[in-house]
Amino acid sequence: MVGCEMTVPLAVFFVLAALAVIGAISLILQKHPIHSALSLIVVMIALAGLYLLLGAEFVAAVQIIVYGGAIMVLFVFVIMLLNAGIEEHTSISKMAGVPGLLLVVALAGFVAATIARSTESIQATRQSGEMASTLGISNMIFKDFVYPFELTSFLILVAVLGATVLAQREKS
Amino acid sequence: MVPTNYYVILSAVLFGLGVFAFIFKRNIITIFMSIELMLNAVNLAFVAFSQALGKLDGQVFVLFVIVVAAAEAAVGLGIIILIARNRQTLNVERVNLLKL
Amino acid sequence: MTLLSANAELIITVVKIVLLLFIVLTVNAYLTWFERKVVAHMQSRWGPHRVGPHGLLQPLADGVKFLFKEDPTPAGADKFVYYLAPLLALALALTGLALIPFGPDPIRLFGHDIYLGIAPPDVNIGILALFAITAMGVYGVALAGWSSNSKYPLLGGLRSSAQMISYELALTMSVVGVLLMAGSFNLKKIIEAQALHPEWGLFGWNVWPQILGFFCFFVAAVAETNRVPFDLPEAESELVAGFHTEYASFKFAMFFIAEYTSMITVSCLCSIMFFGGWLSPFPASWTFAHYLPSAILIPFGLWVIWDGIRYETLFGRIILPGLGTAFAALGAAFVLLPNVNEFIQAPFWLLSKILVFLFVYVWMRGTLPRFRYDQLMAFGWKLLLPLSIVNVIVTSFVILAKMTWWGAK
Numbered sequence: 001m002v003g004c005e006m007t008v009p010l011a012v013f014f015v016l017a018a019l020a021v022i023g024a025i026s027l028i029l030q031k032h033p034i035h036s037a038l039s040l041i042v043v044m045i046a047l048a049g050l051y052l053l054l055g056a057e058f059v060a061a062v063q064i065i066v067y068g069g070a071i072m073v074l075f076v077f078v079i080m081l082l083n084a085g086i087e088e089h090t091s092i093s094k095m096a097g098v099p100g101l102l103l104v105v106a107l108a109g110f111v112a113a114t115i116a117r118s119t120e121s122i123q124a125t126r127q128s129g130e131m132a133s134t135l136g137i138s139n140m141i142f143k144d145f146v147y148p149f150e151l152t153s154f155l156i157l158v159a160v161l162g163a164t165v166l167a168q169r170e171k172s
Numbered sequence: 173m174v175p176t177n178y179y180v181i182l183s184a185v186l187f188g189l190g191v192f193a194f195i196f197k198r199n200i201i202t203i204f205m206s207i208e209l210m211l212n213a214v215n216l217a218f219v220a221f222s223q224a225l226g227k228l229d230g231q232v233f234v235l236f237v238i239v240v241a242a243a244e245a246a247v248g249l250g251i252i253i254l255i256a257r258n259r260q261t262l263n264v265e266r267v268n269l270l271k272l
Numbered sequence: 273m274t275l276l277s278a279n280a281e282l283i284i285t286v287v288k289i290v291l292l293l294f295i296v297l298t299v300n301a302y303l304t305w306f307e308r309k310v311v312a313h314m315q316s317r318w319g320p321h322r323v324g325p326h327g328l329l330q331p332l333a334d335g336v337k338f339l340f341k342e343d344p345t346p347a348g349a350d351k352f353v354y355y356l357a358p359l360l361a362l363a364l365a366l367t368g369l370a371l372i373p374f375g376p377d378p379i380r381l382f383g384h385d386i387y388l389g390i391a392p393p394d395v396n397i398g399i400l401a402l403f404a405i406t407a408m409g410v411y412g413v414a415l416a417g418w419s420s421n422s423k424y425p426l427l428g429g430l431r432s433s434a435q436m437i438s439y440e441l442a443l444t445m446s447v448v449g450v451l452l453m454a455g456s457f458n459l460k461k462i463i464e465a466q467a468l469h470p471e472w473g474l475f476g477w478n479v480w481p482q483i484l485g486f487f488c489f490f491v492a493a494v495a496e497t498n499r500v501p502f503d504l505p506e507a508e509s510e511l512v513a514g515f516h517t518e519y520a521s522f523k524f525a526m527f528f529i530a531e532y533t534s535m536i537t538v539s540c541l542c543s544i545m546f547f548g549g550w551l552s553p554f555p556a557s558w559t560f561a562h563y564l565p566s567a568i569l570i571p572f573g574l575w576v577i578w579d580g581i582r583y584e585t586l587f588g589r590i591i592l593p594g595l596g597t598a599f600a601a602l603g604a605a606f607v608l609l610p611n612v613n614e615f616i617q618a619p620f621w622l623l624s625k626i627l628v629f630l631f632v633y634v635w636m637r638g639t640l641p642r643f644r645y646d647q648l649m650a651f652g653w654k655l656l657l658p659l660s661i662v663n664v665i666v667t668s669f670v671i672l673a674k675m676t677w678w679g680a681k
Binding site: 007013017021024025027028033037040050051055056059063066071074081082084096097100101104105107108109111112116118133136137140141148152156158159160162163166 | 173174177178179180181182184185186187188189190191192193195196197199201202204205206208209212215216219220222223228229231232234235236238239240241242243244245246247249250251252253254256262
């Protein structure tokens with residue numbers, strides 16, 4: 001499978017990929033939601049490392065700041081506030097486990113096999129470093145994609161208002 | 173240079189694991205986290221293709237996906253808090269009646 | 273790049289990491305001594321002065337105490353998360369220091385360029401990566417509070433982490449003005465953008481046009497590191513001891529070291545972004561100012577010798593003159609070796625600015641009362657965040673005006 005020799009980027013890729021997959025499997029196997037949250041944080045850090053390996057440094061930093069430092073903190077807060085305990089499995093869920101596993105393995109395996117078999121594999125056409133990733137992204141956001149950008153700021157405003165209203169205590 | 177195929181295969185594997193967690197887990201917060209895992213897998217595919225084709229469109233779209241995921245997590249967790257307050261349970265199977 | 277030079281880079285980096293860890297941990301220990309002495313003198317008492325001359329061996333005694341104290345684990349605590357939390361806090365705090373450059377020029381040794389600072393100087397996302405590491409620091413506090421399986425730590429941990437994420441927004445927004453002026457996230461380029469007019473000296477620094485940004489950044493940074501006046505979640509009289517109530521001896525020491533290390537990191541960031549980093553406050557034409565390090569070290573060394581000769585204990589009468597001789601000899605060496613003198617100008621100014629900021633931190637601890645929690649949150653969301661956004665807007669308008677209107681004239 002590994003036709004080329006083991007260079008340093010390839011070794012780093014395998015380490016980070018193994019970390020991401022182990023984190024995802026741990027998300028499934030852990031019983032307490034807080035341990036699942038910690039596993040998901042590990043997955044996100046591994047993915048940020050993969051983005052750095054791909055030369056997307058701005059996206060890697062934003063992934064850690066927003067996903068790892070804000071969204072997952074929100075999850076951890078909610079788990080702590082709601083005193084979520086060890087989850088219980090009923091008989092229905094145990095029955096759904098095995099066929100679910102088979103279906104997911106089939107789906108992921110089919111996608112992976114199709115990609116692996118494609119002969120016109122897309123090789124990287126350029127080395128990173130032409131335009132710095134941050135400069136290029138900001139050029140695109142503020143020139144080509146300015147309308148979706150303004151829409152996302154509106155979306156965040158709506159989400160903030162919605163979360164504030166939803167989490168209020170009932171005025172009894 | 174790591175071939176792009178490897179990244180996309182990893183993205184498919186992570187997506188599959190996210191789908192399995194979505195089906196199998198019973199705690200609603202963990203189900204929500206599996207949605208985030210699926211979104212992350214898709215982000216990885218975007219960035220991998222962005223590097224392969226040499227254009228930055230993929231990375232811009234990843235930023236939009238991250239923003240949308242943040243907004244969705246905020247509102248979704250608000251709804252989860254309300255459900256937990258009203259039904260006193262976080263188990264998805266026990267929230268199976270529209271009427272309390 | 274041959275295999276040998278690749279290995280040499282690795283060895284140099286590992287040596288730099290070990291050296292930095294050693295220096296940072298020692299500075300942390302003596303920072304606790306400094307804090308206790310300064311706060312004590314502000315309160316008209318002496319502070320530690322028995323353990324070693326002038327209390328200088330007090331950090332050593334504290335370290336030995338931390339190592340030998342009993343280390344209980346609370347019943348019902350989630351073991352994995354309980355052990356993970358202080359580890360996470362310490363690791364993240366120490367990692368932040370790897371991104372800071374301590375000097376612009378490399379040392380040329382065995383044919384390799386050794387830069388002062390662990391990360392290479394062309395990290396294009398320097399500031400952003402530092403903020404990423406700071407953002408992850410919330411987990412140490414939140415997980416510590418939750419895993420202790422006890423009321424006070426849980427409340428303290430939740431309050432403390434809510435405070436940290438609230439002030440993180442103001443922290444990152446207040447820096448945007450500096451980034452707009454410098455045009456890059458790279459820390460070295462931010463300092464170089466303040467050196468455009470070397471004959472202005474300290475008037476070219478970023479603090480003058482960005483005074484509002486500096487105020488917002490400093491206050492938000494103090495809140496982020498949970499220091500007075502924002503330390504309600506860990507104050508002794510309020511919530512027992514907040515999120516680290518159930519942590520004893522070495523794990524508590526880890527939280528302690530993490531807090532002081534983040535203080536040092538924030539002081540470094542303040543000096544680099546707003547106060548010119550390693551730039552001298554004197555205009556570049558005043559070359560006699562290059563002798564300032566020696567002019568400070570030699571009299572200081574002589575004063576320590578004079579004080580040590582008349583000290584009350586025999587141990588002090590041996591150690592203090594030795595220390596004083598070391599300082600004076602260092603100052604004399606800088607005068608006699610002009611190459612070395614030119615080289616240490618940059619790190620000297622950066623370290624002095626960091627020391628000034630650490631003194632301001634300790635000064636605030638000795639002087640200011642704490643905020644109540646609701647006052648704290650209102651201040652962060654209703655005052656600091658709008659102020660930092662106003663700073664961004666005003667800075668953008670001024671830069672736009674400079675580009676189009678004044679520049680075109």
